[in-house]
Amino acid sequence: MTAPPRHAVAEPETRNGSLFRTEIARLRARRFIQLLVGLALIGFVVLSIVAFTQFSEPTPDVLADAQARLEQDIALSEQFREQCLADExxxxxEREFACGPPLDEQGFVVENYIDKxxxxxxxxxxxxxxxxxxxxxxxxxxIGATYVGAEWSTRSIVALLFWETRRLKVIGVKTGVAVLAGAALGVVGQLLWLGASHVLVRTRGSTTAVPDGFWSDFSGQAGRGVLLAVVGTLFGFGLANLVRNTGAALGVGFAYFAIVESALRGFVPKSQPFLVSESAGALVEDGGLSLFVEGPTVDQGTGSFTEFTEMIVSNVRGGLTLAAYLLVLLAAGTWLFRRRDLH
Amino acid sequence: MAVVEVTGAHKSYHRRGKPPQKALDGLDLSVGAHRVHGFLGPNGSGKTTTIRALLGLVRVDSGSMRLLDRPVPEDLPDVIGSVGALVESPLFFPNFSGRRNLRLLAGVAGVSRDRVEECLEIVGLRDRGEDKFKGYSLGMKQRLGIAAALLKEPTLLVLDEPSNGLDPAGIREVRELIKQLGSDGQTTVLLSSHLLSEVQQVCDDVTIIARGKLVATGAVADVLATGSTGDVRVMVPGHQQAAYDVLMAAGFTLTALADAWLVHGVTEPSTITRALAAHDLYLSELSPISADLESVFLDLTAEEV
Structure with a gap:
């Protein structure tokens, strides 16, 4: 080792470091995160190629064949109904009820008669x-889980506190970076899908014009999709920060989605609007999520049956439910991080 | 001005189902400016807890602490820019290179990349800076930890067991580095070590603790003096028996060694020279047996451990 040189450097008070920039650099430099993003991109490309094989712009011959089969089905259906109504x-x-209502030709769509x-x-x-x-x-x-989980595993978060001792600032900046990462993932994912769709519609698509308001509805849904990516990242981040380990956080997440939610859906159906998966669906889907909640079992002398009630969980309600869970998770992790002795 | 000042610090760890474990029991510690201060104690005596408390990682239950004349943990954000620390094993991302690990830390405080290179040079890792941290030997990891502690050009450098894992040459280099830092008139080094010889060789002052309490503190020489044996090894070739008779007559107590006498309870070795010379007996050796820090440490902590 050589003698340490001392020369003019900025005094600690005047040094203009950036914890945020450093955290972004840490996140981007993590090999596992790079691997995950790379695999996700490969997966996207593969699925896009599969999508290309599943769709096809029909030739006039295919369309004509489909139209002929459609008309044949309509004729058969009308013939059946007439025979039924004439059956003495x-x-x-009871004939009207037994033979069904008159045929609605709009229910027959030519695309359903085309293989691709x-x-x-x-x-x-x-x-x-x-x-x-x-x-x-x-x-x-x-990504959220491994980002902070790795810091706990290597205890580099402790080393960071030798440089920035304000724990709230440290965890606040890390949370901000997780939000940014989630948003970037969501935006890039939606843009990639939009680009792939553009190619699909030009090469394998229907030229039917989109209805009025389609693009504004779609933009809203895509925006909520980005929000869901942020929520997912924060859930992973918050859980790993709470249990201080990536593997444990992933395990808890798997156990919750695979076991706890399934059990609750089966044994406590009324809990469905409060489950994370259902709330996530409600947040993103246009118009919210439609749930059929099991009601009481009724027996009117003709056998028992269970009544189901349709329940719409709106975008706002889904978002608020997720926000409440996130708030509790992040607040608990932050409180413990602030209070705990670190070794 | 004391650079580090701990007064009456208490800390207990509470574990579920177990009685509280006292880590600090009214500890006092004072580290003077621009000195190398050794911090000695048996395992579990509270050294690392003290360092962690000073750096804001652990909260003490009571007592006060000051770093660079500012109360901590309250003012820690204001002084941390002047404090470099290596606590136990270095904490870095294993898959990042040494250089990238340092640059990430430097980025937090706005330390320049040139300074990163300087610190890699200081610890002899400049040529291995691009290697992954996980590929470093234990000694190289420790050096990188020291480099990280030096990045801020600290006025207070806290080193917890810095020689861990280093080979003999590395240990010597680290000791030289600590000496140089301690003698530059700008840096204070608080060195926690279980290597008593290291503290004795490198430190100006020492604090010895046991079970979270201060046992002894002061200049190393003064602490050594408290454990002085007062024994002197005396050799008078060809006249060993005559020397024995003279010294016994003078009131000394002696023990026979293989080729010399060990004279006990000597407060002033020149009294031996005078007594023997008065009988025309001349010494070939007069060696006060000085206590080493190890024996002093063991004596001082024997009751506490």
Missing amino acids: SIPEE RPFTLTDDLPAGSLGVAAATAMLGFV
């Missing part, structure tokens, strides 16, 4: 966006 073995007063239907913006873009929101939320959960 059925009491006259074309990609449509109105149906497939929002559906894919929901999938991207769920995927980025899960990816965010793992």
Whole structure:
């Protein structure tokens, strides 16, 4: 070792360091996070290629064949109904009920008669966006957990406190970086899907015009999808900060989603609107999430049956439920981080 | 001005189902400026707890602490920029290179990249700066920890067992570095070590603690003096028996060694020279047996441990 040189450097008070910039650098430099993002990108490319094989712009011959089969089905259905209505073995007063209502031709869609239907913006873009929101939320959960979990495993968070002793500031900055990471994931995921959809609609899509208001509804859903990615990242971050270990946080997350939620859905159906998965769905889906909540079992002499009540969990309610859980999780982790002795 | 001042610090650890464990029991510690201060104590005596409390990682139950004349933990954010610390094992990301680990820390406080390179140079890791931390030997990890502690050009450097894992050459280099820092007139070093010889060689002052209490403190020489044996080894070639008779007559107590006498209870060794010379007996050796820090440490902490 050589003698330590001493020369003019900025006094500690005037040094202009940035914990935020440093935390961003730490996050970006983590090999495991780079690996996760890389795998996610590969997965996206693979799924996009699969999507290309599942959709097809129909040729005129295919369309004509589908139209012919559609018309054949309509004719068969009308024929069946007429025969049914003429069947004297059925009491006259019951025939309407037994033979069903008159045929609604709008229920027959030509796309259903094509093996590989074309990609449509109105149906497939929002559906894919929901999938991207769920995927980025899960990816965010793992990234958020490993981001702070690794700091606890290596105890580098303790080393950081030799440089910035204000624990609230340290955890606040880390939470901010987790929010930013989640938002970046969500935005990039939604943009990638939008780009892939653009290619799909041009090469494998239907040229049907989108209805009025479609793009504003879709933007809202995609925005809420980004929000879900942030929520997922914060859940992973908050859980790992609480249990101080990435693996334990992932284990708790798996146990909750695989066991606790399934058990609650089965044994306490009324808890569904309060579950994380349902709340996440309610947050993102356009118009909220429709749930059928099990009611009382009724027996009116013709056998017992269970009544189900449809319940709409709105976007706002889903978001507020998730926010409440997050608040408790982050507050508990922050309180413990501030109070605990660190070794 | 004391750079580190701990007064009456108490700290107990509470574990579920177990009685509280006292880590600090009214500890006092005072470290003077621009000195190398050794901090000695048996395992579990409260050294690391004290250091962690000073750095804000552990809260004491009662007592007061000051760093660089400011109360801590209240004013710690204001003084931490002048304090470098290596506490127990260095804490770095294993998959990052040594250089990247240092740069990340430097970024928090706005320390320049040049300073990172300087510190890597100081600890002899500049050529290995791009290697992953997990690939470093124990000694290299320890050196990187020292480099991190030096980044801020601290006025107070807290080193907890800095020689851990170093080979003999590395230990010597670290000791030289600590000596240089202690003699630059700007840096105070608080050195916690279980290596008594290290403290004796490197430190100006020492504080010995046991069971969370102060046992002895002061300049190393003064603390050594408290454990002085008063024994002197005397050799008078060819006249050992005559020397024995003279010294016994003078009132000394002696023990025979292989080729010399061990004279006990000597407050002034020159009295031996005078007594023997008066009988025309001349010494070839007169060696006061000085206490080493190890024996003083063991004596002082024997009752506490």
